[in-house]
Amino acid sequence: MSALNHDSSIELYTENLTIGYARHGHPLMVQEHLQLQLRKGELVCLVGPNGCGKSTLLHTLAGLQKPLAGSIILQDKDLCSYSTPEKAKLLSLTLTDRVEVDKMSVFDLVSMGRYPYTNRFGKFSPDDITTIEQAIEQVHLSEKKKWSLDTLSDGERQRAMIAKVLAQATPVLLFDEPTSHLDLTNRVSTLLLLKTVAKAFQVAVLLSTHELEMAMQLADQIWLMSNESMAVGATEQLIANGSFQHVFQSDLFTFDAMARRFIIHNVPE
Numbered sequence: 001m002s003a004l005n006h007d008s009s010i011e012l013y014t015e016n017l018t019i020g021y022a023r024h025g026h027p028l029m030v031q032e033h034l035q036l037q038l039r040k041g042e043l044v045c046l047v048g049p050n051g052c053g054k055s056t057l058l059h060t061l062a063g064l065q066k067p068l069a070g071s072i073i074l075q076d077k078d079l080c081s082y083s084t085p086e087k088a089k090l091l092s093l094t095l096t097d098r099v100e101v102d103k104m105s106v107f108d109l110v111s112m113g114r115y116p117y118t119n120r121f122g123k124f125s126p127d128d129i130t131t132i133e134q135a136i137e138q139v140h141l142s143e144k145k146k147w148s149l150d151t152l153s154d155g156e157r158q159r160a161m162i163a164k165v166l167a168q169a170t171p172v173l174l175f176d177e178p179t180s181h182l183d184l185t186n187r188v189s190t191l192l193l194l195k196t197v198a199k200a201f202q203v204a205v206l207l208s209t210h211e212l213e214m215a216m217q218l219a220d221q222i223w224l225m226s227n228e229s230m231a232v233g234a235t236e237q238l239i240a241n242g243s244f245q246h247v248f249q250s251d252l253f254t255f256d257a258m259a260r261r262f263i264i265h266n267v268p269e
């Protein structure tokens with residue numbers, strides 16, 4: 001048994017995890033030897049260049065694709081040993097960059113988060129209804145709970161998607177690029193909302209994002225993925241050990257560690 005089993009703040013960890021695909025019968029490795037942890041109350045931001053494997057990792061951690069090697073331990077048990085209904089009460093993955101726009105109301109969408117808890121007739125208890133109402137309230141959509149999703153702004157639809165996973169009440173929440181397609185204010189407010197959710201409900205939140213500068217300000221931990229490897233740590237640690245500079249090195253810009261931002265070279269006059 002790993003020593004990590006005895007750390008009650010850890011909801012999920014990986015042991016020597018290799019992620020990737022099987023292609024024409026051969027393994028296509030995307031990342032290997034991953035030793036990662038998600039803790040209660042922490043916001044973790046997964047950042048890295050296009051194609052380095054962020055979505056592959058999120059899908060693997062959610063159990064949607066099998067690891068090529070190693071294991072994922074969720075609340076002290078191997079992820080593979082959970083049934084789908086058991087897993088739905090412990091872990092959610094939200095693909096918020098592709099919110100389906102349809103005629104469903106906010107209330108109906110958020111209600112879907114309660115399905116893992118309903119009986120076989122799918123009937124909601126009064127407690128389920130209270131949980132749904134509270135989740136909608138937490139994302140400030142109560143006044144629009146009967147509105148159809150196609151009448152909401154992109155930012156409001158993202159908040160409705162977040163309310164759905166709040167209603168699902170899992171201790172681990174995974175989000176694949178929750179801020180894509182949003183304007184600056186909504187990108188900031190979405191990340192702040194997820195940070196607040198992590199703290200207020202003491203849940204583990206992991207999100208992938210290309211919002212590097214925001215991640216540096218808000219994340220408790222950053223998982224900084226490159227095409228070859230992964231660096232893990234708080235922003236200050238990753239700046240101090242040169243990880244940001246290493247992963248995002250380019251002739252086009254440099255990373256200013258003091259200002260925590262990228263400076264573009266040779267901007268045309």
Ligand SMILES: Nc1ncnc2c1ncn2[C@@H]1O[C@H](COP(=O)(O)OP(=O)(O)OP(=O)(O)O)[C@@H](O)[C@H]1O
Pocket residue numbers: 021023028030048049050051052053054055056057
């Ligand atoms: N179904 C698949 N079969 C084989 N290889 C795949 C498959 N899906 C993705 N890949 C490969 O896995 C690698 C990682 O892709 P992934 O989508 O995880 O990257 P990402 O970091 O999420 O990228 P982005 O920032 O562009 O969303 C890429 O080289 C990609 O081509």
